[in-house]
Amino acid sequence: MLVIGLVLIPAIAWPLLSKDVQFNSVSGKIVQWASMAGGLIFIPFIMHFLSEIKLLNTENASPIKESLKDTLVTVKALALVITLIIGGMVTVEGYSSIYWGKQNFENTKKLAQLFEARTFVNSKGDTLFYHLLKPLNFDPKKKYPLVVSLPYGGQPGTDKIRQMEGAAAAELLSTDINRKKYPAFLFVPNCPSGSGWGGIPNYPSVDTLVYKAISALDTEPGIDVKRRYVTGISRGGYGSWHFICTRPDMFAAAIPVCGGDDPKLASRIVNVAVWAFHGAQDKNVPVSGSRDMIKAMKKAGGNPKYTEFQHEGHNIWYQVSITPGLWDWLFAQKLK
Template sequence: MTKRFYNLINLLLAIVIFAGLIQTALRFVLGASLFLQGSFLTFFLVEFGVALFMTAFVMKYYWSKQYKLTFFAAGLWVIISVIHASIIYLTLSNFQQHPLYLTTLQIQVAVSVVYGLCLIFSNAGNRFWLRIAGIYLIILNVPTILSVIWLLQDQSVHTSAAIEGFAPWVSLFASLAPVFLMLNFRDEIKQLEEDSKTQAAKSFSEQWYAVAIIMGLAVFAIGFKLAQDAYLSRHWAEQNFKQTKELADKFEARIFVGSKGDTLYYRLLKPLNYDTTKKYPLLVSLPYGGQPGTDKIRQLEGAAAAELLSSKENREKYPAFIFVPNCPAGSGWGGIPGYPSVDSLVFEAITSLNSEQGLDVKRRYVTGISRGGYGAWNFISKRPDLFAAAIPVCGGGDPAFAARAVDVAVWAFHGEHDKNVPVSGSRQMIKAIEKAGGHPKYTEFANEGHNIWYQVSITSGLWEWLFAQHQD
């Protein structure tokens, strides 16, 4: 081992710390929505690649020092980390939790603890900073262990929200874990009398230094792009908040407590010039919200149909009750495998509105975008008895249950090149309903991505079609 070798490892460790701090800082700003940024997957792959490259040199160090137990523990950790990282990649790519996610996470945590124990109690523990690194690694896994146990016992929305609340802090401390390895290699350098002077050693290390520098530049460049995406996301979030605040101000804030004691916050707008002797439809506009539980306004974000139809002009043209449920943090409206849902609670709340004078129970409609689009498909698949029509936008569902919605009028929309929600989700649901004997309408915008609401909103005849639907 030479000074140049140890300096190379410390350079790689510094890059790994830098990448981890970038991700942590942005997660404090955006929360879990960081993972939805367009450049995050690329950043994730580069960050993980650098970590693997660094670990290879650390393992070489373990082997050369005869820390064989630690070497094999680190090797096992690398294998399970690659598997778990693959599961994370599939989860982020498909926008739904992979069924093996919790399993591989549990195995990774177990192996990490074993790795930490080897650093403490094997001959590697004779070095002070390696022993401290092992202790830190075990302590670092405690929050994850507790979170997994909590999730296995209770997969409710509140549990997911609570875990997401302290997740950035766990990420921060995890980002700093390599510091102890750096301190160990600093001590190794001090113990060396002099560096190797051979040309072969210099050539070898210079090649790896070049690779490390390229990796560092890649992390910086992609990290900058991710930060830029995060800034734009934050900017548009503030703009959306202003619009959502204006929307919320028009509506009456209400609270519904379900049969199991769960609480749903929602907003209700009654028809303009409300006449209790007349019959009005109920429009359920599902937001994609999912913001912190303390922010009841942001939880209404993305209720685009409610925003459009609550204007004075449209309230005169399409008089209706408009219902907007809050989307709690870490939850959705169903239809996304492995993701907590409050759909049953919303169904109860919708049914409770039957007591509103003038509400026509034969003319309930549901619509939503993205997460709300998934919800719209899920709602008519689970409770087709409640809805006369649905407008799912950029959503998806389970084709196996599509036949249940055969009697619900559907007009679905999707962008051909949607990278957030695969267009196959809408195509499969439409095909399944048609196969079951239904006649859904489907509009797919060529060369468009995820942001198609404007095109949807101005689609000729859409709203006239919706408000003409009723159950037999």
């Protein structure tokens, strides 16, 4: 336990101080493997426990009642089973984390290959990296909607590809079948380290820089400025609410998933089409965040849509993505 602790402490603490993406990636793997190794700690405990039983049997001269012996055997058996179950669960969880981390990264690399990597620099020199995917069979004479897919974050801010992880709507809408059914520009911004999309109190935001980058695309052919949409999960859900509350003139619709914002701002978005989602059992983002915004919008005269999954927690994207009529509803929205 001491050895594993000595490995985990620097592996977790160093990335908080370092901006070296490669080193931080290695550090993340060390944390995953060390955590999985922690699930095997029960093995030396069992070995030590068995050795002490042998000593007890040979050194203890006091007679033990048969009933007590049976009780001890039962207790030992239960302790062994419980230890094996808990240790096995921790080990499986550690391996699962490693496996899905690799799987998600492979999917993200494939997603990034479809997109064009771009850089926006404002008049002050502030830089925003983002990825843009044009509609399938793009015709510059036509007008297409723009979907802003906000990643939920958590990846190194300087890793342009890993930053795309969590841009769930972009991943869904970039499939061949959906690019044919819903031709649109897909916009995925990168979030610098220590920043967010807004909506979270006392947390730095790059919202204004993203708005500038979106506006800069208006000079390019094909984007319908009256059909710009924003969506995101978790931190991206907060950002989706924040984007429409601060720039209701820019976005015709939003799909905030597991997010929230200040209900006092709801009066600004009564004319924005909103379909929000949340899990009633969400332990990461309180469901009150969505409930309060929806309630405030309705009180202000808006007509938002809201779907709450009663028995679900934070990971509800799959249920959201297959909600009947969701994407037809989104692409039908237009600024008045």
